[in-house]
Amino acid sequence: MLLTLEEKLKQWKRLEERIGNYSLLEHRFYQAWSEGKLSLFALREYSKQYYAHVLAFPTYLSATHANCEKLSVRQLILENLIEEERGASNHPRLWRQFALGLGVSERELDEAEWLSTTRESVERLRQLTRQRPYTRGVAALYAFEAQVPEVAKTKREGLARHYGIEDAETVAYFSVHEEADIRHSEDEKKILLEQCATREDFWGAIEAAEEAAKAMYLFLDGVYRAYVEGDSQN
Secondary structure (H helix, E strand, O other): OEOOHHHHHHHHHHHHHHHHOOOHHHOHHHHHHHOOOOOHHHHHHHHHHHHHHHHHHHHHHHHHHHHOOOHHHHHHHHHHHHHHHOOOOOHHHHHHHHHHHOOOOHHHHHHOOOOHHHHHHHHHHHHHHOOOOHHHHHHHHHHHHOOHHHHHHHHHHHHHHHHOOOOOOOOHHHHHHHHHHHHHHHHHHHHHHHHOOEHHHHHHHHHHHHHHHHHHHHHHHHHHHHHHHHHHOO
16 A cells, blocks of 8 residues: 555654664764763774774665666765765765774775674665665665765764864864765655655665664664773773
8 A cells, every 4th residue: 555645754764763763973973972982092993983884885876776777866875975985085085084093004994804883784784775675775774875975974073173183184084974965865765755765675774774883883882882991001
């Protein structure tokens, strides 16, 4: 049975609530960041670990794109992918600038050993974005990107306020994502509201969004245990 717009909006509220249960801004790692309680060591190690997701995110997009039969939706996903990887200011390059600004060397970033929780969170998102129907992948992307603008803003402000890090090159990754992912997440919301026609469609999207949010929370759990709790015990 096809859903009315009112029914779709009710389902959307459930999707947002599921994501909100794993709000990244409320995670203790980002709370410590915004309060200036992270050591420079923890920030540097975080930059190495999160690079795994920066490198993998374009593959989350391309997997969802490959599963999609609808041209207009593929075009929106493609625009997002192009922004991620095009030119000298591609997003992996911007993240490298951030890590270098913290004092991490190119070699350290490239040769970093990823935590098991980092690897698992990346693999979970890869699996989610490979699922059919493609709306499940879009929902996973939404759970990731919808949280980014406010998280990026909080990180950038915390770096300036507590660590004196505010040069444009070092914080460019955050400045870009404060704005870009507002647009991307709005596109993803539009896709889901238009393409999830039944309750079953929405249930699949809600499940994928929640699992994606859990995956990112798992990533932060691992970083916190290794580099905040672990650092304090040394």
